[in-house]
Amino acid sequence: MKKIAKLLSLALALCLCLALFAGCGSAPAGEGDAAPPDDAAVTDTAADAEGEGDAAPTEPGGTLIMATNAEFPPYEFYENGEVVGIDAEIAAAIAEKLGMTLEISDMDFSAIIAAVQSGKADMGMAGMTVTEDRLQSVDFSTSYATGIQSIIVPEGSPITSVDDLFAEGANYTVGVQQDTTGDIYATGDIADAGLGTVERYNKGADAVQALKTGKVDCVIIDNQPAKAYVAANEGLTILDTAYAEEDYAICFAKENTELSAAVDAALQELIADGTVQSILDKYIVAD
Amino acid sequence: MVLLATWLANIQSQFILCFIQDDRWKRYILKGLGNTIKMAVFAVIIGIIIGIIVAIVRSTHDKTADTAHKGFGRAILNIVNGICHVYLTIVRGTPVIVQIMIYYYLIFASSNNGVLVGIIAFGINSGAYVAEIFRAGIMSIDQGQFEAGRSLGFNYVQTMRHIIVPQAFKNVLPALGNEFIVLLKETSVAGYVAVMDLTKGAYIIVGRTYTAFMPLIGAALIYLVIVMFLEWLFHKLERRLRNDER
Amino acid sequence: MTNGEVLIRVEGLEKHFKGGAIKALNGVDAEVHKGEVVVVIGPSGSGKSTFLRCLNLLEVPTGGHIFFEGTDITNPKININIHRQKMGMVFQHFNLFPHMTVLGNMTIAPIKLLKQSKADAEAKAMKLLERVNLADRAQAYPNQLSGGQKQRIAIVRALCMEPDVMLFDEPTSALDPEMVGEVLEVMKQLAATGMTMVVVTHEMGFAREVGDRVLFMDGGLLVEQGGPEEIFGSPKSERLQAFLSKML
Numbered sequence: 010m011k012k013i014a015k016l017l018s019l020a021l022a023l024c025l026c027l028a029l030f031a032g033c034g035s036a037p038a039g040e041g042d043a044a045p046p047d048d049a050a051v052t053d054t055a056a057d058a059e060g061e062g063d064a065a066p067t068e069p070g071g072t073l074i075m076a077t078n079a080e081f082p083p084y085e086f087y088e089n090g091e092v093v094g095i096d097a098e099i100a101a102a103i104a105e106k107l108g109m110t111l112e113i114s115d116m117d118f119s120a121i122i123a124a125v126q127s128g129k130a131d132m133g134m135a136g137m138t139v140t141e142d143r144l145q146s147v148d149f150s151t152s153y154a155t156g157i158q159s160i161i162v163p164e165g166s167p168i169t170s171v172d173d174l175f176a177e178g179a180n181y182t183v184g185v186q187q188d189t190t191g192d193i194y195a196t197g198d199i200a201d202a203g204l205g206t207v208e209r210y211n212k213g214a215d216a217v218q219a220l221k222t223g224k225v226d227c228v229i230i231d232n233q234p235a236k237a238y239v240a241a242n243e244g245l246t247i248l249d250t251a252y253a254e255e256d257y258a259i260c261f262a263k264e265n266t267e268l269s270a271a272v273d274a275a276l277q278e279l280i281a282d283g284t285v286q287s288i289l290d291k292y293i294v295a296d
Numbered sequence: 297m298v299l300l301a302t303w304l305a306n307i308q309s310q311f312i313l314c315f316i317q318d319d320r321w322k323r324y325i326l327k328g329l330g331n332t333i334k335m336a337v338f339a340v341i342i343g344i345i346i347g348i349i350v351a352i353v354r355s356t357h358d359k360t361a362d363t364a365h366k367g368f369g370r371a372i373l374n375i376v377n378g379i380c381h382v383y384l385t386i387v388r389g390t391p392v393i394v395q396i397m398i399y400y401y402l403i404f405a406s407s408n409n410g411v412l413v414g415i416i417a418f419g420i421n422s423g424a425y426v427a428e429i430f431r432a433g434i435m436s437i438d439q440g441q442f443e444a445g446r447s448l449g450f451n452y453v454q455t456m457r458h459i460i461v462p463q464a465f466k467n468v469l470p471a472l473g474n475e476f477i478v479l480l481k482e483t484s485v486a487g488y489v490a491v492m493d494l495t496k497g498a499y500i501i502v503g504r505t506y507t508a509f510m511p512l513i514g515a516a517l518i519y520l521v522i523v524m525f526l527e528w529l530f531h532k533l534e535r536r537l538r539n540d541e542r
Numbered sequence: 543m544t545n546g547e548v549l550i551r552v553e554g555l556e557k558h559f560k561g562g563a564i565k566a567l568n569g570v571d572a573e574v575h576k577g578e579v580v581v582v583i584g585p586s587g588s589g590k591s592t593f594l595r596c597l598n599l600l601e602v603p604t605g606g607h608i609f610f611e612g613t614d615i616t617n618p619k620i621n622i623n624i625h626r627q628k629m630g631m632v633f634q635h636f637n638l639f640p641h642m643t644v645l646g647n648m649t650i651a652p653i654k655l656l657k658q659s660k661a662d663a664e665a666k667a668m669k670l671l672e673r674v675n676l677a678d679r680a681q682a683y684p685n686q687l688s689g690g691q692k693q694r695i696a697i698v699r700a701l702c703m704e705p706d707v708m709l710f711d712e713p714t715s716a717l718d719p720e721m722v723g724e725v726l727e728v729m730k731q732l733a734a735t736g737m738t739m740v741v742v743t744h745e746m747g748f749a750r751e752v753g754d755r756v757l758f759m760d761g762g763l764l765v766e767q768g769g770p771e772e773i774f775g776s777p778k779s780e781r782l783q784a785f786l787s788k789m790l
Contacts, residue, residue: 438637
């Protein structure tokens, strides 16, 4: 037992060290001025990893690293081995404005936050939605696009509108992609309200597969991938009414105020001069 | 001092956000832990049952290859041994994540119970590894033990049950303990079939709060505590069994 | 001791290994009478151990027949396990079960196979342990015993099944010299109770003193047999003479 206690305390100490690192990485924004060494350290790590020396975060000639999860067309996806899409193009435009080189780092969606908070990436851009809870941990830019959460059902489904999901005694099983807005809303609106069950899949394609095999009654997912899934799978259809609308924004580590301010300023200019809209129009063709 | 206080306050607010707020510890961590334990425990039971049966079939086949009468029984044994061989090859030759996807989407397409599918998938998967562990254990027992059992009048199965398997079990206990620890952590791939296990629970909190480390470190700590408990338990069991012989 | 009733009859026993490449037994005919102590001697590789192990089918013969108490146990249709219960066996390397106490070793077969109650089986085992002066080791594990003690336990373990014949496969060969005596003493006592015994051994003194009949095997054949005086006093075959000259 003594040995166990010793091991446990060792493990705890280790975890505290890790937490210390994590804690530093997300020092409160208000303390930003008080702790410049932290900022510098974090940015250095990112820059060193790229062999860019001691370039300041927004200095022209530096590298702007964007973390994303390239499984979310048309915002980010692979084409000819390159990550392309709305987010990629907007990020490129921002980098150009700042005189920096854009580098896109594709990773698991859950890893984006870790990459941003640890300084391995400068910003996260992956169709991310602003929520109260998230604002406690990260900063968001101005919103640059609006996403729609749609509902996919099999043809002939008893679910014909959003309201059917909330009807008295509905009790449907809803499939979502974990951590998406659809997941967060459905968890609150349906699971917590006792109106049904929410099954969380790691990928949108898995949720659609579950829908096809009858494991779930409908899938709530972003409208753009929803269109792609319905096109690829016969017998599925998208309901006319949207489940929810959301605003996409870029996320930054809280203490990285200098960078986030610069990026946000560049983004606002791009929105004002219509660049963002033209990129959106290029990828999203109106129905 | 001020820095330390700020840091502590920051940790505290992160902790509250990740675990306390919205009852997240209960909704994601505790519930996830429950699913993880449920899957691990039942998969271990299935794994041991399959493992022992397959190991006995395989070692019986190998041991009696040149002594048994040729006949109906031998033909059946050959067929069953062949099935076991195919089972071991397939299960050990493919990633468990692919296996669980196949069980979930194809074999049990009509079942919505991801935990049950997980139990079956992990149990069948673990059974293959346990089978080879047990087979090694059975083959390591001196042939004289087997002959002594048979000479007293025990039939093959009784000899296995009363004499060989208890000794083999003791010999393979460390390897078996290792397999259980691996299995416990492997259950985290159940997240792919919509099961909210401990790992997925932690990731959901990451997604909700955009706090990258606190939930994962919390989950890691829980895994660590369980594994340490298992190690302690196996160590104790091993010592007790060894003491018998000293 | 011999009253003439045949307990084991062996006819044309053959045992070939590896598809006939190795011929361990080449047609052996022999009989074991009730109450008799038969000692099997011969050089190593002569087939004497194989012969003994064939008697309870630990080695399955490739030819010939073995009749035990009138039943042909080489017939694949009979249940050999029933007959083995009546044939105790003692091995060169003892083969005690290391995961059980001495008492556990002795009582597991009577409890599981003869359906004796635990108390009955243990009472009988304790009586046998007293006979071999090991009652104080009843709760010990095999690894705590000396070689001589292990072999004495192995003998009484077999006796717990109340067998009709006891088979000994070189019971003293793995023992340190100073422990051979205690085991042979137990075997002598056992012979004196009228137990039928078949003993494969290199202990010529034991064969001469205790054996009712001695079988000499060589090259997978039963070369010569007879009373101890005959075998040791006036060996007929050259092979036996050569063997004895090396042994003595």
